[in-house]
Amino acid sequence: MPVRRAAGLALLGLLSVAAPLPAQPTSPSRAVIAARQAFNAAIERWRSTFATDSLYGCVRTPDQVTVNAPWGLADEAGHWRCRYAGVPAGAPPGYATGIYNGKWQRDVGGSWRLHAEIFTTRECVGQSTACVRPDSVPAAASGLLPAPVAGRSSAAAVRAARDWYNRAIARRDANAIAALFTPDYHAVFGRGAHIEGVEAARADWIEEFRTNGPASCIRTADRVTVNDDWGLAHERGHWQCRATVNGAMARPSGRYTAKWERDVTGRWRVRAELFTTLQCVGAPAACRPPDPLPMR
Known part of the structure; x- marks a missing residue:
């Protein structure tokens, strides 16, 4: 995985939770939260299977789930934390934290499936390659964008x-x-x-x-x-x-x-x-x- 994509933690695409889907609670928002918990559990099972991988584990915690029940869509907002082993060998372990949003969609069987996610890193602590700053974005090809304003946050x-x-x-x-x-x-x-x-x-x-x-x-x-x-x-x-x-x-x-x-x-x-x-x-x-x- 290129450094820029790994450090930026952006992922978009049609995804399935890599685990048996949980029984669906009555509330759609609770069903989405239960599916997220199943996703977290699948990450932990993956970590134990690939014990030599530098990623110790990641937990994504929903803060808000908003559901369009008639359309079978849900919007999830939350925060995440990942733990990393020392990479290269000998570097101390570290962690990264950030925020994420997920888009969920219901399948024909009534289960909620993860359609897309966006992750943004807020903090990364440690000396592993996971904490390498993403590569800079090249300048726009045209002069259509306004110039940056000095002093603006x-x-x-x-x-x-x-x-x-x-x-x-x-x-x-x-x-x-x-x-x-x-x-x-x-x-x-x-x-x-x-x-x-x-x-x-x-x-x-x-x-x-x-x-x-x-x-x-x-x-x-x-x-x-x-x-x-x-x-x-x-x-x-x-x-x-x-x-x-x-x-x-x-x-x-x-x-x-x-x-x-x-x-x-x-x-x-x-x-x-x-x-x-x-x-x-x-x-x-x-x-x-x-x-x-x-x-x-």
């Missing part, structure tokens, strides 16, 4: 970049939006579609503006947590969109998470975004829920 800079992002959406400027993304940008959208890479994201925005007429989306940051030493930021917020889908108006809304990284010029760029639809107002044709996942 990193959290304020991320919020300003989010406002700039919203304005670029409002003026339907796909090139400006793409300039904000890192080359390996990855997004998981409200209904579960994935976009991988900055050029795919640019093409997706061009198509969105072409087909959805006066579509609009506003993402509002509720909390920005920064690891200034590593040039990382974790943004948590809520979103709402308006679009015409299948000839009918839809107003979906929900929660989102974004992982930001500071580039070599000091600008904050988006590496990953994770959206979960928690409500949709509109005609059934415009607010169609995603298909349940197949049973594994």
